[in-house]
């Protein structure tokens with residue numbers, strides 16, 4: 524089975540709101556909400572991929588990111604390992620640079636069912652205030 528390594532950014536502002544983007548109707552996990560991010564390339568570290576993907580997808584330059592864990596999940600035909608980073612420092616203002624819908628959500632109001640299953644455990648930790 525194909526196995527993807529994915530860098531994922533939880534962009535959190537000083538009001539404890541988190542930036543979400545909606546996956547394209549044509550993509551895998553279509554229309555689910557997600558944390559911006561994407562596949563780690565061969566020659567990249569997870570943090571390098573995070574910085575590249577967040578610039579591509581949200582237009583921000585990440586200046587502070589800390590690794591907060593990983594999640595491994597097998598979908599029907601795809602295995603993913605998500606590398607989660609809490610992003611609390613950046614230059615610019617995040618927006619859906621690829622035209623994707625976006626919104627800021629209070630951390631305690633995140634709803635697991637709006638995300639792909641691989642995110643569910645992390646959402647629980649965020650809602651519980653453990654991160």
Ligand SMILES: Nc1nc2c([nH]c(=O)n2[C@H]2C[C@H](O)[C@@H](COP(=O)(O)OP(=O)(O)OP(=O)(O)O)O2)c(=O)[nH]1
Pocket residue numbers: 527529530531551552556557558559560561562576603605639640641642
């Ligand atoms: N970015 C992101 N991907 C996630 C999350 N949860 C989750 O299961 N995934 C999965 C869905 C995708 O199959 C896989 C790869 O992420 P991606 O589709 O963002 O990868 P990418 O930006 O490199 O995609 P591409 O358009 O360049 O092909 O990770 C999440 O919260 N954020």
Ligand SMILES: [Mg+2]
Pocket residue numbers: 559560561562576580
């Ligand atoms: Mg992506």
